[in-house]
Amino acid sequence: MTVLAVLLGLFVIATIGLGVVAIVLRVKLGRARAEVARLEEERLIVAAPTRRRPPRAIRRATYAVKAVAETADMLRTHGVQALVASSIDDLTQWLREDRAAVERATAPDGTVTMFFSDIEGSTELNVSLGDRAFVKVLTRHDEVMRAAIEQHHGEVVKTQGDGFMVVFRWPTDALRAALDVQHRLATDRGRLRTHAVRVRIGVHRGAVVARDGDYFGRNVALAARVAAEAEGGEVLVSNDLREALIDSTEFVFDDVREVELKGFTVTEQLWRVAPSPDDR
Incomplete structure (x- = not known):
């Protein structure tokens, strides 16, 4: 009975641990998506004020997929602790660099x-x-x-x-x-x-x-x-x-x-x- 109880306890702990990891991942990915969406709203789309932007759903989907892929790669390479400790700035640095490249090519009048x-x-x-x-x-x-x-x-x-x-x-x-x-x-x-x-x-x-x-x-x-x-x-x-x-x-x-x-x-x-x- 003692061995069975120990095994049962370990199973419960493992189940709880996996649940915690799943919650952390869900929260982390949610924050990543939100931050990427916010940055995309600020991202420079070089266009005249009257020119329509690409549909928001397409833009957000593109960058959400990128964020999820990078997060998964970080988890696979460095584990859960590194994922939890990492900065959102690292995850979205690629977007900031892309925006800077666009700004370098844009004149003050937007052309x-x-x-x-x-x-x-x-x-x-x-x-x-x-x-x-x-x-x-x-x-x-x-x-x-x-x-x-x-x-x-x-x-x-x-x-x-x-x-x-x-x-x-x-x-x-x-x-x-x-x-x-x-x-x-x-x-x-x-x-x-x-x-x-x-x-x-x-x-x-x-x-x-x-x-x-x-x-x-x-x-x-x-x-x-x-x-x-x-x-x-x-x-x-x-x-x-x-x-x-x-x-x-x-x-x-x-x-x-x-x-x-x-x-x-x-x-x-x-x-x-x-x-x-x-x-x-």
Whole structure:
């Protein structure tokens, strides 16, 4: 009877312990979800005041899943005590860092300047050079792009093949980077000069939606369409961006064209950009 009583007591204690752990987890996850939801309400969604935000349920679900996953990982790795003792700030640090990255790319008026680029005729160049040589050319192209972007305070959002999507806080930095890229490519003494790599660049500014380190919205699509209209070696900008720099003497907008951009119903004015004569 004594042994049975001891075993029964241990079973009761274990059951109570598991119940306590379950309660702690439930409370911890509840606090995490609440904090993440609160931070999401404060999170900078870079958009004009009249632009609608993504549905709240979608936003909260996304970050709640992230919080639950991180909490489970902490429990598996460090146990219940570490979970109970950990700070909510650690759990949500990823969100604060994401918000800081968005703020770095946002001008005081709530706009972001977007820069898209790609290599003109890259498929034909790949076929003519062969895969191995083309990869070497592409590597050098990426080095030139990133050096110019970093020097002018740009943030690479993503790359795809030979294409770049970059955001800047200020239109002047975006145009300086674009012109710097073209200058570096034209004067490169290595593979880029030998194989005549020509990059087309399009720049536009406007209100966008930022989510998970990426940018979405009509203005992002328009910026990509502007780049598609550019020719190799050319920097092309939207009329909105030109108007933002209309008083600047640093850049020359020396050609204008009326175009119908795919997916847009209104004809757009696009301007070719060159540095001022003093900078050439």
